[in-house]
Amino acid sequence: MIIRKFDTKTLDFILEKMVETVSSSKDEIFRIGEQCRKDYEKLTEELKEIRNLVLQTIEEGDKLEAQSRFARKRLSEVSKHFNEYSEVEVREAYEKAHSLQMDLSMNRHLEKQYRDRRDDIERRLIGLDETIERADHLVTQITVVMKYLISDLKQVGEVLEDAKQKQDFGLKIIGAQEEERKRLSREIHDGPAQMMANVMMRSDLIERIYKEHGAQEAFEEIKNLKLMVRSALYEVRRIIYDLRPMALDDLGLVPTLKKYLKTTEEYYQTASIGFTTIGKDFRLPNKYEVALFRLIQESVQNALKHAEAKTILVKIEMRRDQVIVVIKDDGKGFDKSVKKQESFGLIGMRERVELLEGELSIDSKIGSGTLVMINVPVKN
Numbered sequence: 001m002i003i004r005k006f007d008t009k010t011l012d013f014i015l016e017k018m019v020e021t022v023s024s025s026k027d028e029i030f031r032i033g034e035q036c037r038k039d040y041e042k043l044t045e046e047l048k049e050i051r052n053l054v055l056q057t058i059e060e061g062d063k064l065e066a067q068s069r070f071a072r073k074r075l076s077e078v079s080k081h082f083n084e085y086s087e088v089e090v091r092e093a094y095e096k097a098h099s100l101q102m103d104l105s106m107n108r109h110l111e112k113q114y115r116d117r118r119d120d121i122e123r124r125l126i127g128l129d130e131t132i133e134r135a136d137h138l139v140t141q142i143t144v145v146m147k148y149l150i151s152d153l154k155q156v157g158e159v160l161e162d163a164k165q166k167q168d169f170g171l172k173i174i175g176a177q178e179e180e181r182k183r184l185s186r187e188i189h190d191g192p193a194q195m196m197a198n199v200m201m202r203s204d205l206i207e208r209i210y211k212e213h214g215a216q217e218a219f220e221e222i223k224n225l226k227l228m229v230r231s232a233l234y235e236v237r238r239i240i241y242d243l244r245p246m247a248l249d250d251l252g253l254v255p256t257l258k259k260y261l262k263t264t265e266e267y268y269q270t271a272s273i274g275f276t277t278i279g280k281d282f283r284l285p286n287k288y289e290v291a292l293f294r295l296i297q298e299s300v301q302n303a304l305k306h307a308e309a310k311t312i313l314v315k316i317e318m319r320r321d322q323v324i325v326v327i328k329d330d331g332k333g334f335d336k337s338v339k340k341q342e343s344f345g346l347i348g349m350r351e352r353v354e355l356l357e358g359e360l361s362i363d364s365k366i367g368s369g370t371l372v373m374i375n376v377p378v379k380n
Helices: 008-080 087-213 215-243 246-250 253-268 286-305 344-355
Strands: 272-278 311-318 322-329 359-364 370-377
Touching (some): 008 087, 087 215, 253 272, 253 286, 253 311, 286 322, 286 344, 286 370
Antiparallel strands (some): 322 370
């Protein structure tokens, strides 16, 4: 199976293109809606004019209808009493009736054109109104979609980045385990193993001194040998303590921390480490004691090694339902907004706190020290 490393920059690029496309579509729909509104306003004005023309045409038609009836009646009377009227009068009556009939016919045709145009505009206005409504609805929906793309889906990149950090953290753990094995191997080789080799050599030397110089000098050499063995024993205990403090299982969190912080202060001799407890000391479930010890250990080591602190204060408040830990130092601090690729110690701390369903907050500024607060609910 081939495992490919996911590139979060690719996801950001895809999301950016999606947002651009959706935004462009939104703008296009908005322009369509605005054009429809302009057409709607223009057609509304035209509809008013057409309606006025229809009314005018109807009024003119009614007048022409009345005049035409009168002219037809006059023509009928002239035709009926043809001999009583002159040829000119007969022709005028006929032409008048015919002219009015033609005007009336033209009026009816014009009225029909105006009515058709009016009906057509009304239908178009209904269609435009529906289009405008749909466009507004689509713009609203696209706005919602864009909010999701910009906010919620952007968080996908953050989640994947977090997953990537955790993957890198896992790989870092594997590498750290190997480095830790090498370190332990070197420490044992350079420390206890070297001392035990010296013990063997000194024991052979004691026998020779006894034979050549007597018991007194041999006894002095035995004293030196005891000091060497005691030193080797101290180194072995220190290595074991770093791997897993045995006192944690026997005595619990608070006594082990007190001893660890005192030993650390004596070992480094560069910082003053204060320790305060609030509340009644009681045993916690093993996973809580181990995790809290490692969290405090990591914070103190960071303050000593990286922050170069001169004063470190550790406070632990024991409650029945939660444990609150505060680690404060006067070190050089750091900029939280700057993400360092090698800040796996902090990632590991967050991992431990998340496993305990607790909260971790780190407040630090360059030149103002660091404040670490850990709040862990206790479930017995």
